[in-house]
Amino acid sequence: MSADSNPPKDRTDEPSAPAKSAAGTELIRFDKVTKRFGGHTVLDSLDFTVSSGKHVTLIGPSGSGKTTILRLLMTLLTPDEGTIRVGGEYLTHEEKGGKLVPAGEKHTREIRKKIGMVFQQFNLFPNMKVLRNITEAPVHVLGMSKDAAEERARDLLELVGLTEHLDKYPTQLSGGQQQRVAIARALAMRPQVLLLDEVTSALDPELVAGVLDVLRDIAHTTDITMLCVTHEMNFARDISDDVLMFDAGRVIESGAPEKIFSEPEQERTREFLSAVL
Amino acid sequence: MNNWSWSYVGEIMPDILRGLWITVQATFYGSLVSFALGLVWALALRAPSRWVTWPVSIFVEFVRNTPLLVQLFFLFFVLPGWGLTFAPLTTGVIGLGLHYSTYTSEVYRAGIDGVPPGQWEAATALSLPRRRIWIAVILPQAFRRVVPALGNYVIAMFKDTPLLAGITVADMLFQANSISATTFDYLEPITVVGVLFVVISYPTSLLLRALERRLVR
Numbered sequence: 001m002s003a004d005s006n007p008p009k010d011r012t013d014e015p016s017a018p019a020k021s022a023a024g025t026e027l028i029r030f031d032k033v034t035k036r037f038g039g040h041t042v043l044d045s046l047d048f049t050v051s052s053g054k055h056v057t058l059i060g061p062s063g064s065g066k067t068t069i070l071r072l073l074m075t076l077l078t079p080d081e082g083t084i085r086v087g088g089e090y091l092t093h094e095e096k097g098g099k100l101v102p103a104g105e106k107h108t109r110e111i112r113k114k115i116g117m118v119f120q121q122f123n124l125f126p127n128m129k130v131l132r133n134i135t136e137a138p139v140h141v142l143g144m145s146k147d148a149a150e151e152r153a154r155d156l157l158e159l160v161g162l163t164e165h166l167d168k169y170p171t172q173l174s175g176g177q178q179q180r181v182a183i184a185r186a187l188a189m190r191p192q193v194l195l196l197d198e199v200t201s202a203l204d205p206e207l208v209a210g211v212l213d214v215l216r217d218i219a220h221t222t223d224i225t226m227l228c229v230t231h232e233m234n235f236a237r238d239i240s241d242d243v244l245m246f247d248a249g250r251v252i253e254s255g256a257p258e259k260i261f262s263e264p265e266q267e268r269t270r271e272f273l274s275a276v277l
Numbered sequence: 278m279n280n281w282s283w284s285y286v287g288e289i290m291p292d293i294l295r296g297l298w299i300t301v302q303a304t305f306y307g308s309l310v311s312f313a314l315g316l317v318w319a320l321a322l323r324a325p326s327r328w329v330t331w332p333v334s335i336f337v338e339f340v341r342n343t344p345l346l347v348q349l350f351f352l353f354f355v356l357p358g359w360g361l362t363f364a365p366l367t368t369g370v371i372g373l374g375l376h377y378s379t380y381t382s383e384v385y386r387a388g389i390d391g392v393p394p395g396q397w398e399a400a401t402a403l404s405l406p407r408r409r410i411w412i413a414v415i416l417p418q419a420f421r422r423v424v425p426a427l428g429n430y431v432i433a434m435f436k437d438t439p440l441l442a443g444i445t446v447a448d449m450l451f452q453a454n455s456i457s458a459t460t461f462d463y464l465e466p467i468t469v470v471g472v473l474f475v476v477i478s479y480p481t482s483l484l485l486r487a488l489e490r491r492l493v494r
Contacts, residue, residue: 074398075401076398109404109406115402116402117402121393123393125400125413125418127417127421128413137403140409141403141404141405189403
């Protein structure tokens with residue numbers, strides 16, 4: 001962690017994001033991460049860090065690379081350049097003989113276990129009942145006994161208010177209920193980081209509040225680190241310790257939600273907020 | 278022209294029904310072979326190594342593009358010369374199963390491709406091992422999608438079983454043919470065989486359509 005603690009050379013005046021908000025140790029670190037799709041550069045040598053226990057919201061126009069960051073962290077994508085570290089360990093790289101080489105599947109899976117994700121489209125397993133959606137990974141990844149996993153699943157279903165639905169198939173539930181199951185499924189793995197990728201965007205308006213209430217509850221009662229992409233600015237204001245404004249693959253502004261939402265410094269941020277608020 | 282004789286039909290029925298039983302067995306076991314082998318091809322064609330995908334792909338294309346009867350003759354007349362001899366029905370089951378597996382592998386491919394990418398992503402996000410992703414998440418969803426299409430191939434295979442008569446399997450057509458060869462009366466035996474095929478195929482296809490409606494909800 002020594003060599004790359006020197007500041008990014010070309011954007012020295014850029015805020016180094018939540019690192020300044022003291023408490024908690026650094027949990028996520030992006031160093032000069034670049035991601036391209038075809039000729040299009042989605043992330044451009046991005047640096048940022050997230051401290052343990054923080055709730056960080058990424059905002060910005062669509063196509064600005066917010067979701068790409070979550071997908072990189074979840075190893076659904078791999079960076080073209082740069083490195084990502086979680087808890088001080090490289091996510092898709094390994095150190096071998098002093099050099100960084102692409103990591104094997106096993107290494108990546110170990111680090112990835114620290115991360116959970118909730119998707120826009122829920123992505124529950126339609127062939128499994130609610131309870132098994134939640135117990136599948138704890139049993140087959142963490143090696144929990146079926147009984148212990150089910151007990152934990154019941155607790156989590158209580159947390160998201162769906163205890164009575166544990167014996168149903170996902171298609172028998174509303175979108176909001178499915179998303180709450182997906183949240184429980186992610187939490188069942190006891191991740192240190194929870195990634196929330198526009199989790200209410202696919203929901204009918206009347207179902208959004210229930211999902212956000214559950215997430216607020218989790219944000220306020222657990223010490224889980226959250227990284228969240230959302231268009232729900234009120235929710236972002238409620239739960240975030242820090243807000244990062246993205247534009248064209250870079251963080252152009254960051255800070256506490258009160259500051260970003262009330263007195264943004266950048267013209268682009270003002271434009272964006274006036275368009276969505 | 279000879280006239281239709283119901284009493285003649287009654288006389289030949291036991292032999293024809295014995296043939297039907299053989300036909301049903303060939304279809305049943307042939308289907309099982311084609312379901313299993315087809316899945317093997319479909320998965321092998323997704324292997325990361327070209328050393329797996331190329332030979333499998335060449336083999337599958339070769340089998341799919343040669344006539345079933347030629348394959349049956351090869352299995353029945355050529356293989357024994359190399360020391361591999363099977364009973365006629367076994368040879369028929371292998372031939373049907375192998376031939377149709379090259380089609381069922383396409384069905385599986387489409388079924389697997391039809392599972393939304395979000396399912397892979399969710400399974401990856403939960404760190405499920407690859408093996409477990411296939412067994413618990415992808416294949417159960419793919420199977421639901423492939424049942425109707427596999428069923429259609431079972432019907433097609435059923436209607437291809439008369440080719441087995443060519444390798445001395447005593448199926449319906451073989452029975453009808455041997456009866457006619459002694460009586461010189463072809464009308465009833467061949468007609469009865471045709472009617473029996475319709476009587477079985479058509480309701481089965483209706484059943485499949487009903488099943489399809491249930492599964493693709």
